[in-house]
Amino acid sequence: MISERSLAVLRAIVQDYVASREPVGSKTIVERHSFGVSAATIRNDMALLEEEELIAAPHTSSGRIPTDKGYRMFVDQLAAMRPLSAAQRQAIDTFLGESSDLDELLARTVRLMAQLTKQLAVVQVPNFSSVRVQHVELVAVAATRLLCIVISDAGQVEQRVTELTAPITDAELSAVRSKVNALVAGQMLADAATAVAAAAGDAELARSTAAQVLRAVGATITDQVKVQTSHRLVVAGAANLVRTEQDFSGSILGVIETIEEQVVLLKLFGEMATEQHEVAVRIGRENTEQGLAETSVVSSAFSLPGRDISRLAVVGPTRMDYSSNIAAVRAVARYLSRALGSE
Amino acid sequence: MISERSLAVLRAIVQDYVASREPVGSKTIVERHSFGVSAATIRNDMALLEEEELIAAPHTSSGRIPTDKGYRMFVDQLAAMRPLSAAQRQAIDTFLGESSDLDELLARTVRLMAQLTKQLAVVQVPNFSSVRVQHVELVAVAATRLLCIVISDAGQVEQRVTELTAPITDAELSAVRSKVNALVAGQMLADAATAVAAAAGDAELARSTAAQVLRAVGATITDQVKVQTSHRLVVAGAANLVRTEQDFSGSILGVIETIEEQVVLLKLFGEMATEQHEVAVRIGRENTEQGLAETSVVSSAFSLPGRDISRLAVVGPTRMDYSSNIAAVRAVARYLSRALGSE
DNA sequence: CATTGGCACTCAGTCTGGGTGAGTGCTAAT
DNA sequence: ATTAGCACTCACCCAGACTGAGTGCCAATG
Numbered sequence: 001m002i003s004e005r006s007l008a009v010l011r012a013i014v015q016d017y018v019a020s021r022e023p024v025g026s027k028t029i030v031e032r033h034s035f036g037v038s039a040a041t042i043r044n045d046m047a048l049l050e051e052e053e054l055i056a057a058p059h060t061s062s063g064r065i066p067t068d069k070g071y072r073m074f075v076d077q078l079a080a081m082r083p084l085s086a087a088q089r090q091a092i093d094t095f096l097g098e099s100s101d102l103d104e105l106l107a108r109t110v111r112l113m114a115q116l117t118k119q120l121a122v123v124q125v126p127n128f129s130s131v132r133v134q135h136v137e138l139v140a141v142a143a144t145r146l147l148c149i150v151i152s153d154a155g156q157v158e159q160r161v162t163e164l165t166a167p168i169t170d171a172e173l174s175a176v177r178s179k180v181n182a183l184v185a186g187q188m189l190a191d192a193a194t195a196v197a198a199a200a201g202d203a204e205l206a207r208s209t210a211a212q213v214l215r216a217v218g219a220t221i222t223d224q225v226k227v228q229t230s231h232r233l234v235v236a237g238a239a240n241l242v243r244t245e246q247d248f249s250g251s252i253l254g255v256i257e258t259i260e261e262q263v264v265l266l267k268l269f270g271e272m273a274t275e276q277h278e279v280a281v282r283i284g285r286e287n288t289e290q291g292l293a294e295t296s297v298v299s300s301a302f303s304l305p306g307r308d309i310s311r312l313a314v315v316g317p318t319r320m321d322y323s324s325n326i327a328a329v330r331a332v333a334r335y336l337s338r339a340l341g342s343e
Numbered sequence: 344m345i346s347e348r349s350l351a352v353l354r355a356i357v358q359d360y361v362a363s364r365e366p367v368g369s370k371t372i373v374e375r376h377s378f379g380v381s382a383a384t385i386r387n388d389m390a391l392l393e394e395e396e397l398i399a400a401p402h403t404s405s406g407r408i409p410t411d412k413g414y415r416m417f418v419d420q421l422a423a424m425r426p427l428s429a430a431q432r433q434a435i436d437t438f439l440g441e442s443s444d445l446d447e448l449l450a451r452t453v454r455l456m457a458q459l460t461k462q463l464a465v466v467q468v469p470n471f472s473s474v475r476v477q478h479v480e481l482v483a484v485a486a487t488r489l490l491c492i493v494i495s496d497a498g499q500v501e502q503r504v505t506e507l508t509a510p511i512t513d514a515e516l517s518a519v520r521s522k523v524n525a526l527v528a529g530q531m532l533a534d535a536a537t538a539v540a541a542a543a544g545d546a547e548l549a550r551s552t553a554a555q556v557l558r559a560v561g562a563t564i565t566d567q568v569k570v571q572t573s574h575r576l577v578v579a580g581a582a583n584l585v586r587t588e589q590d591f592s593g594s595i596l597g598v599i600e601t602i603e604e605q606v607v608l609l610k611l612f613g614e615m616a617t618e619q620h621e622v623a624v625r626i627g628r629e630n631t632e633q634g635l636a637e638t639s640v641v642s643s644a645f646s647l648p649g650r651d652i653s654r655l656a657v658v659g660p661t662r663m664d665y666s667s668n669i670a671a672v673r674a675v676a677r678y679l680s681r682a683l684g685s686e
Numbered sequence: 687c688a689t690t691g692g693c694a695c696t697c698a699g700t701c702t703g704g705g706t707g708a709g710t711g712c713t714a715a716t
Numbered sequence: 717a718t719t720a721g722c723a724c725t726c727a728c729c730c731a732g733a734c735t736g737a738g739t740g741c742c743a744a745t746g
Contacts, residue, residue: 157500
């Protein structure tokens, strides 16, 4: 069993190493922290910690640095929750307070997180949850140019312009409009697409202008489905990652590539969704992905009204300030979910 | 006056340096290129080029590397236009062929450019040109929840949900709808916003539900204006920039920060818009911006139907393959403007 | 038995100096 | 104008000495 003091030593090592980027030795610890014991005693504790693989020595004789396992213990048991400063709370309010559309909001969010944590920040764009078609609108922009608009019950709009082979009269258009709306209003998107496709394929219509219109509507609905199931990430603060380049033994190239890939992070978010903690942390090699072996990911779920639960995160070197990053990620996620949710 | 051969030497130096990242000496030149003269002669030419500040020596005695001015001369007079390979043309077709919505198209474009050029790629999101209100739609989502949709003649849609203080009847809603459409249909966005605001401020209505609706419409129109004047950039290929890190004397940190700022690049695009060449190139310190002093920007305009002319670019170290980057940027811009424009 | 002081040992980092070679600049010959 | 020859410069590499932070172990101590 590891003694209480040994854990305190681990905490000291993590804190000092995060602060200084230098392996920390027994002497430094007794100087900077007031343990009531001598350096030799600390050394004994450190030998213990090393045996447990919580710390390691970069070279035979130098200070120790925390291992992934050491950081894990720190995060799980030792990290004091550091409340955000007043200035930081203020920043969240002013940055996110004046929300406009979703893209803008998420762009602000991700920039805010990058700024608060001095790390690379990522936000997953949340999908709409269980969307139904509310209304289909058809507008003749010109004689043979038709604007087709599909509005979902979540207020999401998808539009597309189609070129018809023959002009269409207002009367015809009205007829098709009524028919389409009768067909799809209130339907789930996928069902609506099928229904429209079936109608367009109907023999008696097949070569008519109306069928063209129906096909256009179907394509627009399909587009909307596509937009909603496209899992996208918004990223900011790449400069912060470059700034911490020295914390990576290889280069940050792999890390940046992995993040640009997006798919890896999306997969990771999926895995993290099952964790019970409000803020989930993946440390170093706990990320099975090659590119993230030297990074930690601090992530939390958030939800916006009418949208699926989604995630935001910061990504940085394992040598990061977990306390404040966890606090910042949690605060932003909560702000998004509560302040904006109850609005 | 600089002799013909001296210029050929400059070309050789640029090409070799771009290929090898190593200062190139007189001996290397006579070995790799078949000038019919000895190294000493080349040295004389090099002395000339150095006098003209087209090349410079990193240390007293080592090979020469091109200066910004040298690259400029290379680009203006010496760079052979390198046609894209069949594979590259193919890539453009398959990547951009199946276009869906604008965001998706631009995301593909920027990724494609990053891949083709192995540089960081940027695309400016084009605004709609001279937009008018086509139609305003009001939908009661619930008794006191109103969905307000503004559709422009370019097919751009902006929607927003408002909470009313009192329920509104279908009849009232119809009346307001007609009134609003009469007011704003066909108007430019800015005028429409003013007109609606005036109507809402009208004394006899001021405290009515109708006024609330009008204000909602006004806000939605204003949102649409905002979205359209928001100049945004889409970026991809940051990993490529990191890969060329050694080409930067400082660190790439400043470069990445500058690009994340966006505003600098947008300003640069504004300046480049006046250039007469199809593809504009800014080399090193020609970019007055601090952060881009060691980078070159290769940029071209493109236009999509119904949108303002906009720009795309690649950004990389001054030591880049100008011939192929220029070719790639031009090809992508043309593809966007022509293939998609005539669609 | 935990703690401590003492001490030998290890080893990364730094500094030094000589050697090497690529490459130049100059000069005199062609 | 071009060339060969030659002295010179200077970044780079290597090996060796030195330094100092830090460890590991042991014997002494309360």
